[in-house]
Amino acid sequence: MTVTTTTHLNFRGDARAALEHYRGVFGGELTVVTYADAHAVQDPAEADQVMWGQVASPAGFHVMAYDVPARLPHDAGTNAFFVSVRGADADEVTRYWTALADGATVLQDLAPAGWAPLYGMLVDRFGVTWVLDVAVAYAG
Structure with missing residues (x-):
């Protein structure tokens, strides 16, 4: 399955x-x-x-x-979820970042981090929080 x-x-x-x-x-x-x-x-x-x-x-x-129809309650919430996009190719992740950043609030610039070659976080113009990074094997 x-x-x-x-x-x-x-x-x-x-x-x-x-x-x-x-x-x-x-x-x-x-x-x-x-x-x-x-x-x-x-x-x-x-x-x-x-x-x-x-x-x-x-x-x-x-x-x-x-x-969500108006007859139903809807509260986007605060930090209710993040959408994580992980990729192996830094250029591809950077392209996604650049496009998502249009009209967004950047919380963490896309840049090298201690755990990833590239990591960034933003809230897009629709209020969705995105986390993008270049995946690496976990070193334990």
Whole structure:
């Protein structure tokens, strides 16, 4: 049996823009199903919002998202989760960082760290905290 975990992000009206941004950063295929597409509209103002969406790239990046309907509570929280992107190639990680940093708040610049050749943390323009690093074998 194989198990895959996928980060699922919850937004309040920004899911499509976030998914389009992440597709621009990581490449891959964008799939969006709106509440109207699924015949699940309860509030006409939310008909074109994302009921289910994802970006999946051939390189292995995969994220899902949806717009929480107004009738349900939604609190993005503080440090509720980080999305970690680890790669073996410093140039590739740097490309992702540069694209994610557009409009973001950088918490830790992408730079060498004691545990990784490159490490950085930012909060993107959608409020999602990303941690990017170049993976190395754990020395114990």
